[in-house]
Amino acid sequence: MKQKDTKQNILDAAEELFAVDGYHGTSLRTITKKAGVNLASVNYHFGSKEELVVEVLRRRLVPLNESRIKKLQKVLLDEKLLQQPVGVEAIMRSFIEPTLKFRDASPGAMSFLSLIGRALAEPDDTVRKKFASMMEPVFHLMLEGLVKALPGYPKEVLFWRLHFTIGATSHTLRCIDNVPMDKEGKMGTLSTEKLVAMLLPFVTAGMEAPL
Template sequence: MSQAEMDQAEVVKSDTRTDTKQRILDAAEKLFAREGFHNTSLRAITGEAGANLAAVNYHFGSKEALLDKVIARRLLPLNELRRTRLLRVREESRLENRRPRVEETLRAFIEPTMEFRDSEPGADDFMSLIGRALSEPDDTVRKIFITHIKSIFYLLFETLCDALPEICRETIFWRLQFSMGALSHILRTVGKFELSHFPEGVNPLPDTDAMMAMLVPYLVQGMEVR
């Protein structure tokens, strides 16, 4: 019985963990992020992980199932952080009998992303991966990502609607799309610019705090127009 079949049958993982699965997940995360899903071969992944070519199909079932695990492994815990913070924003505003504030709402979504990025090793690669997920031409990556992001996105959207009752839902939706575009663009490009592309007097690599200090006011202003 293969590992993939065991997982599908929801059998509890064996107590003696082989770390081959982990090494493959790490290698896949890194390569998917840097080269893209379709430009990364299973041979490249297993080579990087020091595993046999057949290991991916044995442990995960297929390349696509591997991608799902790569995304779910980090996105599910991250979304729990986001959900906790968004619910706290909603609860606090309710207790204080006021509306949620746009800034704290956006921060509740974005800050866990950035903290996550700096905390776990390899998470920066993961951020590039999900930063690109929405713009992947291929259905594979996009659909898997949307599956895992959908509910938290709706919670963010509804909280913003509560924060901005005078603005119609449609306008808020599209402004949120603009914001997601800006955020994902930064997530996938920061640290990837080539020096030659910077005008003089521009620091190529602001740290996370400096980036947040520029990004959040930009997004808040855009959301609150009028």
């Protein structure tokens, strides 16, 4: 059972460090030192630094996205059964709320939230594209729902508004424990629940903005 511990320790350490310093800014030496394992073990267990970061992303992102998709499909199904138009807020909630529950569920998730916030901004092509491909099914389903929820809105407009939503969300996750640009009074940290209560009306209203 030593193998599993080693792999797990590496993933945990890498998750935290990538979240803070980014992919390029984190070295395998720092990761293995923090994990208390040997430098060579990363290459043994994962093959390369790149495959490691992909695994760090996948470990939490796949279940999270499954939860998002499940919630979204339920929303879209309810709409069909009740014969009423889909609520935009319900769709946006199905994207944002699982993030909150996900955080409460696992202990190391806080830094992972920063990490997924950072992943989209990562300059490295391979990492960003891998991340994008993991997120693609969620966005596709959301866009589909939004097209139904907002008839008369061109799909291109909804696509860009979804794009803005992703930007607002990922920026928030990235800065979740370090909000910059507060000269007076320091806004400090907000509980994730309150933060969703802030974010949800903003993106919903933005999505429903008149053409």
